[in-house]
Amino acid sequence: MLLRARLCLAVATVFPTLANAAGIRIINGFERVYIQPFGTNGVRVRSSLMRDPTGTELSALYDPPIEGPGGNQGLSFDTELGVQGSGQFINGDLLVSVQGGRLFFYRRESNGTDTLLTSEYADTKALPSRFYTQDFRASSFQAAFSFTSDPDEQFYGMGQQACCRDDSVNKKGQVIDLINFNSQVPIPVYMSNKGYLQFFNMPGQGQIEFSQRRTRFVASEANVVDYFLTTAAPGNYDALQQQYTGVTGRQPTPPDFILGYQQSKLRYWNQSQVIDVAQRFHDEKVNVSLIVVDFFNWKYQGDWSFDPEFWPDPAGMAAQVKELTGAEMMVSLWPSVEDLSVNYLSLQRGGMLATTRDGTGVQDSFAGVYIRLVDSTNPAAREFLWKRLNDSYFSIGIHNFWIDQADGGSLGEPLLNNGQPINILPYARTFTQYFSGTQEATGKLYPWFHQAAIDEGLHNLTNSKSTTSCEYMSLTRSTFAGGQRYCSYLWSGDTSSEFSTLAQQITVGVSVSASGISSWTLDIGGFDGLNVDSDAGRELFVRWFAMGVFLPYTRVHGSRGCNITGANVPFGNNCPNEPWAYGDENFVILKEYITLRYQLIPYVKKLFQMLQATGRTIMRPLYYDFSSSDDNVVNGTRANDPSIIHEYMFGPRILVAPVTEANVASKVVYLPCLPDSLLEQGLSWTHWWTDVEFGQGGAFVHVNAGLGEIPVFYLGTKQDIFSGNI
Numbered sequence: 033m034l035l036r037a038r039l040c041l042a043v044a045t046v047f048p049t050l051a052n053a054a055g056i057r058i059i060n061g062f063e064r065v066y067i068q069p070f071g072t073n074g075v076r077v078r079s080s081l082m083r084d085p086t087g088t089e090l091s092a093l094y095d096p097p098i099e100g101p102g103g104n105q106g107l108s109f110d111t112e113l114g115v116q117g118s119g120q121f122i123n124g125d126l127l128v129s130v131q132g133g134r135l136f137f138y139r140r141e142s143n144g145t146d147t148l149l150t151s152e153y154a155d156t157k158a159l160p161s162r163f164y165t166q167d168f169r170a171s172s173f174q175a176a177f178s179f180t181s182d183p184d185e186q187f188y189g190m191g192q193q194a195c196c197r198d199d200s201v202n203k204k205g206q207v208i209d210l211i212n213f214n215s216q217v218p219i220p221v222y223m224s225n226k227g228y229l230q231f232f233n234m235p236g237q238g239q240i241e242f243s244q245r246r247t248r249f250v251a252s253e254a255n256v257v258d259y260f261l262t263t264a265a266p267g268n269y270d271a272l273q274q275q276y277t278g279v280t281g282r283q284p285t286p287p288d289f290i291l292g293y294q295q296s297k298l299r300y301w302n303q304s305q306v307i308d309v310a311q312r313f314h315d316e317k318v319n320v321s322l323i324v325v326d327f328f329n330w331k332y333q334g335d336w337s338f339d340p341e342f343w344p345d346p347a348g349m350a351a352q353v354k355e356l357t358g359a360e361m362m363v364s365l366w367p368s369v370e371d372l373s374v375n376y377l378s379l380q381r382g383g384m385l386a387t388t389r390d391g392t393g394v395q396d397s398f399a400g401v402y403i404r405l406v407d408s409t410n411p412a413a414r415e416f417l418w419k420r421l422n423d424s425y426f427s428i429g430i431h432n433f434w435i436d437q438a439d440g441g442s443l444g445e446p447l448l449n450n451g452q453p454i455n456i457l458p459y460a461r462t463f464t465q466y467f468s469g470t471q472e473a474t475g476k477l478y479p480w481f482h483q484a485a486i487d488e489g490l491h492n493l494t495n496s497k498s499t500t501s502c503e504y505m506s507l508t509r510s511t512f513a514g515g516q517r518y519c520s521y522l523w524s525g526d527t528s529s530e531f532s533t534l535a536q537q538i539t540v541g542v543s544v545s546a547s548g549i550s551s552w553t554l555d556i557g558g559f560d561g562l563n564v565d566s567d568a569g570r571e572l573f574v575r576w577f578a579m580g581v582f583l584p585y586t587r588v589h590g591s592r593g594c595n596i597t598g599a600n601v602p603f604g605n606n607c608p609n610e611p612w613a614y615g616d617e618n619f620v621i622l623k624e625y626i627t628l629r630y631q632l633i634p635y636v637k638k639l640f641q642m643l644q645a646t647g648r649t650i651m652r653p654l655y656y657d658f659s660s661s662d663d664n665v666v667n668g669t670r671a672n673d674p675s676i677i678h679e680y681m682f683g684p685r686i687l688v689a690p691v692t693e694a695n696v697a698s699k700v701v702y703l704p705c706l707p708d709s710l711l712e713q714g715l716s717w718t719h720w721w722t723d724v725e726f727g728q729g730g731a732f733v734h735v736n737a738g739l740g741e742i743p744v745f746y747l748g749t750k751q752d753i754f755s756g757n758i
């Protein structure tokens with residue numbers, strides 16, 4: 033049976049202005065819609081069928097919000113409307129108006145006029161703007177909600193699209209699949225150049241379609257459609273981020289050490305290799321802050337402990353690494369559990385494994401065995417997992433964790449089996465079911481709850497109740513909205529080692545940052561396909577490394593090729609990935625970049641403090657700072673012009689234009705026109721390597737770009753930058 037809610041077209045009317053604190057309820061037969069003021073200049077809308085929302089649905093919103101009005105108000109309202117009803121309320125600069133049952137969102141301007149931002153979409157022959165399909169197997173339904181959009185409107189954010197050769201900042205015209213897997217971390221939040229941000233507080237699968245006149249959010253399975261909208265002056269993206277993180281959470285500041293150089297590869301498979309690497313960093317006098325042990329440090333998937341055959345004394349190893357280099361360590365964990373794991377029976381007995389709709393409980397295979405997934409959406413499983421991580425790693429001096437493959441659904445890929453020896457899984461696509469609900473309805477919370485497990489575990493063990501700073505961190509391949517509240521950082525997953533991917537990482541990074549997740553990094557060098565012993569591979573690595581110096585975290589990782597062969601252990605790879613492995617001349621350059629990174633730490637630390645205080649984005653697409661002063665930036669962003677979208681601001685003072693081509697010695701860089709606020713401070717663009725002044729912007733300039741000289745420009749003085757005095 034198909035059940036549809038339909039709303040009639042409304043004629044826009046002039047409405048009296050009437051502040052209303054509690055909100056509006058629309059009762060439309062079986063449909064009910066709750067519209068409440070929420071956060072600064074914000075509104076929360078919840079719609080459900082046949083029954084009220086419970087108010088206890090899984091949510092990324094803080095209720096009450098961290099900042100701004102609203103919250104703690106349950107489903108309260110003070111205006112009730114019928115199907116064709118009209119009413120409105122104001123929250124700060126936002127006017128929410130229901131006209132003939134249809135929702136409109138306006139910004140109140142300082143001169144007293146109202147600017148329409150968006151409204152529920154209506155046309156003479158269109159599906160209703162709030163469209164539901166229900167099959168009555170449960171209380172859940174599918175929903176498709178449509179909103180008006182201008183043909184030339186621009187949309188930014190939507191999380192991390194590292195797949196599909198996407199290389200865009202403006203998402204208008206795209207269809208984005210809301211399903212997480214390796215490198216694909218869609219977050220249903222976007223900012224419009226008209227000065228609003230819209231966030232669908234729903235962790236399920238679906239799509240967002242940014243079409244010419246209509247933006248449509250499609251949910252595959254939901255019990256409630258729940259969204260948040262907030263407004264600020266057009267171009268004030270920092271305000272939108274402040275308001276959004278004011279309802280979804282703020283990044284706690286990371287510990288200082290993790291802002292240094294992070295050494296990782298696929299993979300150090302025994303402890304003497306790790307100690308040898310630490311010894312070499314010590315001998316070469318190269319700073320390193322974190323050394324990482326990758327997957328299959330365990331014997332069986334789901335053990336969450338070292339295999340003693342290769343790691344006879346991990347406590348001694350961690351102590352020696354610390355003594356030689358001062359570095360902390362990080363270890364990988366996967367969510368997969370195989371039958372032979374020491375933990376399998378306890379997890380199974382305790383109901384702490386995810387299951388499947390077909391009942392087998394097998395979600396995938398890897399390394400020749402079937403695997404199940406630990407169900408971290410279940411609090412008991414989180415506690416169990418943390419206990420194992422504590423016993424095996426934390427308590428012996430390895431304090432940082434790498435949450436890999438926990439993207440949800442299967443083992444983190446868009447396909448099953450990952451090309452592994454069990455080539456055909458004799459089951460249908462698994463339809464994973466969690467404690468939290470189905471993969472379709474709640475899957476994006478699977479990685480999120482892994483972050484939560486480690487966050488909570490670290491807080492419990494270190495007795496640190498601070499929610500604004502971190503002693504240790506987790507690294508994660510996936511997350512959801514609000515993931516920025518955890519002591520965690522995201523990286524862009526398994527990327528290919530190609531220049532085109534390096535270029536794409538810029539738009540990936542600025543887009544996920546514009547989605548509230550500034551705590552972000554990547555695999556320097558790309559994950560797969562780089563030959564350490566080839567000239568081309570070495571060049572690509574140095575170019576990528578240079579960009580990595582100007583990211584929130586500087587992290588080298590990857591599966592490398594090289595002239596050495598033969599590594600007789602599972603997933604072993606003999607090829608090196610340390611700075612000295614890329615040739616003597618390059619080693620000199622890489623050492624200089626590492627030194628520069630350590631000089632930049634006070635600046636990076638300051639950026640994280642600003643992020644924590646107000647949600648101020650760290651890796652900034654040019655439209656953030658130059659929309660008001662430079663039409664070229666506006667137009668170039670609209671068209672996704674590489675000369676604009678392949679540059680970014682790293683904090684308020686540094687412009688970075690990575691070299692994204694092989695065999696070049698110079699680069700043309702666009703310097704945006706500085707806005708009045710910066711001109712008033714007497715600032716102008718200065719070239720990082722020569723300290724030559726290039727003026728106030730609005731021009732393409734040609735600069736040398738040798739391997740050791742990534743095109744970078746700064747504002748103000750280097751002294752201020754190096755001291756974090758910004």
Ligand SMILES: *[C@@H]1O[C@H](CO)[C@@H](O)[C@H](O)[C@H]1NC(C)=O
Nearest residue numbers: 140141142143144145146147
């Ligand atoms: C009021 O302010 C808005 C935003 O600055 C502007 O677009 C609009 O033209 C102004 N209207 C009047 C009547 O001044």
Ligand SMILES: *[C@@H]1O[C@H](CO)[C@@H](O)[C@H](O)[C@H]1NC(C)=O
Nearest residue numbers: 301302303304305341342343
């Ligand atoms: C670690 O692996 C290396 C090969 O890279 C080998 O030479 C060494 O003996 C191994 N050490 C241990 C403790 O297994």
Ligand SMILES: *[C@@H]1O[C@H](CO)[C@@H](O)[C@H](O)[C@H]1NC(C)=O
Nearest residue numbers: 414415418419485488489492
């Ligand atoms: C942290 O401690 C709380 C309170 O004792 C407990 O409920 C929770 O399960 C612990 N979390 C983890 C991940 O161990």
Ligand SMILES: *[C@@H]1O[C@H](CO)[C@@H](O)[C@H](O)[C@H]1NC(C)=O
Nearest residue numbers: 418419420422423427492493
């Ligand atoms: C963590 O490990 C330490 C050392 O073994 C132990 O004393 C403590 O009880 C453990 N805590 C948890 C939550 O497992």
Ligand SMILES: *[C@@H]1O[C@H](CO)[C@@H](O)[C@H](O)[C@H]1NC(C)=O
Nearest residue numbers: 564565566567594595596615
């Ligand atoms: C790696 O092997 C290739 C092919 O034999 C050779 O040309 C190259 O010089 C080698 N590189 C190094 C660094 O040994």
Ligand SMILES: *[C@@H]1O[C@H](CO)[C@@H](O)[C@H](O)[C@H]1NC(C)=O
Nearest residue numbers: 317318319626627628630631
């Ligand atoms: C290494 O890091 C320390 C701070 O941890 C810094 O004082 C020192 O200058 C760095 N050395 C180099 C060569 O980068």
Ligand SMILES: *[C@@H]1O[C@H](CO)[C@@H](O)[C@H](O)[C@H]1NC(C)=O
Nearest residue numbers: 662663664665666667668670
């Ligand atoms: C930007 O685009 C607008 C509208 O198409 C056009 O009028 C304007 O000249 C363009 N500006 C620049 C600097 O290209």
